[in-house]
Amino acid sequence: MKILKIFLLIVISLFLVILITIGGVYYYYIGRHPADNKKYPHYIGYLDPETTVSKDGFTLCEEKKPKYTHHGAPKRAYRINKKEFDKNIKSKYQNKGYTDYGYLNFRFIINCTGETGMFETIQMNMDMQEKQLQPEMVKHLFELTSASENWNIIKYKEEPVDYYMYVSYKIENGEITEILP
Template structure:
């Protein structure tokens, strides 16, 4: 009888520890990591991480804008595209993505907010056009830490006034 109770207690402990490990592993390594989604993401895009080196978040490290030609190059390209909406909507469209250690981008996510910063869909077509524009930007520069190129998260927030992009943040 004692043997059965000990066996049951040991079995329960092992079972619970396996369950705990499974539930912990579903969380990202770093808060804000974008998980791969086969419906949205290119399977050919490669992260540049190891267990000891993770992708930098935009709030970590330098405050530099790591794009060839700086932010002004992005603004100039955006002006040439003449992206706008027929609806005279106001708000913000943010495109967040990962730049890998080769300067290639992937794992794009879009969030739209109204002028009061409440999540909503301002204009789906405008959001899609700004996403395509952001994906077309190919001048991202990999960051380096102690001689190693690392991936990092980047975002572009497009301020929309009367259906037109009035500002690019950050």
């Protein structure tokens, strides 16, 4: 009786493995919805070099898309760690009479040599609606964020790679109250 239970358990397990494998193969080759590459030529999160801001001479090391997306790199991206990044930014930030409330978000790429570029800036009020913040403050935070001294070179299979990063500043009365992620 015990041998029969073990045999049935093995047969059921094998059946499930085979069923899952067949389902995966079917989905991969037949069941997926086709992407409209003409309408959507780029992947989600693509930063267009024509519409983003970069320092002169910034180039990607690879033509393929960057290895790590926004949620995959942050812990390893900071030169020392996130706490030191926060401390560094807050110590260098100077409120020159700014009174803004809102969020300032930077999405960008760090290339394989540790240089930053292809910045996209999103400015919002506290209700997450687009709003222009004071240009001098945005420029100041851009300069602090884009400093290569803040960022690590990340490797994939022992080779330095390009990767995405984002930084969001919560601003209250012109002061940085929180830095995310």
